[in-house]
């Protein structure tokens with residue numbers, strides 16, 4: 001009989017690492033399996049790390065985690081082809097430890113997190129792909145890996161294998177991936193001397209700035225871009241719904257969108273001279289509340305991106321991944337302590353904990369957002385151009401009186417047939433944000 005564990009965790013991203021760490025810390029016998037050469041080698045993120053979710057698991061993480069910059073300023077820019085209009089929020093409150101958010105580089109961060117998981121006592125095997133779940137009827141009893149004699153057994157298997165979880169689909173826990181529910185994102189890390197970054201973004205020491213971008217940059221597709229400051233590099237990326245790329249295969253490619261973004265007159269000076277260090281593409285599950293599948297059953301649980309736990313409105317994913325990983329692990333620990341078997345009846349406590357947490361509350365709050373955005377492409381085309389056009393009209397001093405300018409602006413909204421729709425759109429957004 002092959003070796004048996006209390007728990008097998010598939011994947012060593014934020015959700016898998018949090019689950020494996022929490023379980024191992026509690027003294028459970030844990031096997032973690034990762035297909036990458038090392039944890040982080042296959043992982044892609046912007047990346048903003050939200051401190052709270054990690055702090056709940058590793059309170060002193062700031063002592064040795066590879067953190068890039070703590071974020072003191074958040075910018076949101078709406079772009080047209082030549083200009084942007086934006087809001088900047090900078091606060092000195094974000095400049096006082098303990099800091100709330102950091103930029104990170106996932107390859108380094110995941111490696112560090114994994115070292116903590118192993119210190120806690122979990123056994124990690126890399127360069128090994130779990131090919132399928134071993135089922136005894138409806139009950140998951142282990143996994144089969146792509147190694148000789150690769151069958152391993154456990155009381156519970158935690159699927160932390162990321163978006164597009166083939167394992168969950170094969171086992172029938174997930175439906176096929178819906179291109180309307182996932183974004184395809186590409187990003188680059190551009191190396192740049194620290195002093196240049198500090199000067200361009202008006203920051204000192206390890207202060208950081210992040211910029212979220214929307215508008216014509218996505219060429220009418222539902223999506224956004226981003227530009228984040230790291231210690232001695234910048235991360236720039238753009239992502240749009242996979243369904244939009246598929247529907248318009250000749251219009252553009254993710255790579256072309258990113259190249260266009262890099263050449264935008266408001267972006268190009270910020271990244272000028274940057275030397276490309278890394279290029280990556282990845283999917284992001286953005287279906288929200290209605291796309292979350294069944295996340296537990298007899299002997300199995302789903303955490304992180306595999307369960308679609310991403311809040312696209314607030315651009316949060318890694319914190320939901322860590323929180324779901326922790327709640328799944330705590331459910332298993334409590335069940336073990338009570339001597340219960342890992343049946344669906346026992347593991348439903350995980351779903352109850354999720355419902356009580358910010359994870360499901362936030363996803364529920366924005367449950368209509370995917371539908372509203374996906375059915376309103378003009379939010380990403382017409383409105384950005386109208387808003388930047390209005391700013392240009394108003395701020396150009398050319399002897400035209402302001403009343404006439406106001407009429408011109410209203411006229412441009414009318415011409416775009418958006419004037420009456422504006423009230424309806426505002427109402428739709430208000431309802432979806434409420």
Ligand SMILES: Cc1cc2nc3c(=O)[nH]c(=O)nc-3n(C[C@H](O)[C@H](O)[C@H](O)COP(=O)(O)OP(=O)(O)OC[C@H]3O[C@@H](n4cnc5c(N)ncnc54)[C@H](O)[C@@H]3O)c2cc1C
Pocket residue numbers: 010011012013014015016017033034035036039040042043044045046047048049050128129130131160161162163167185186187237239282283284303304305306309310315316317318319321
């Ligand atoms: C471009 C981009 C930018 C993002 N920016 C942010 C951000 O700024 N902030 C934020 O909070 N979130 C962000 N996210 C989302 C965030 O990256 C994810 O929500 C998070 O990584 C999910 O963690 P996870 O552990 O569930 O999955 P992953 O990080 O995808 O980890 C899954 C792991 O499982 C392994 N694996 C998969 N299948 C198998 C198998 N069969 N056998 C063994 N191993 C397997 C993979 O190699 C991988 O290591 C971003 C995502 C992208 C793509």
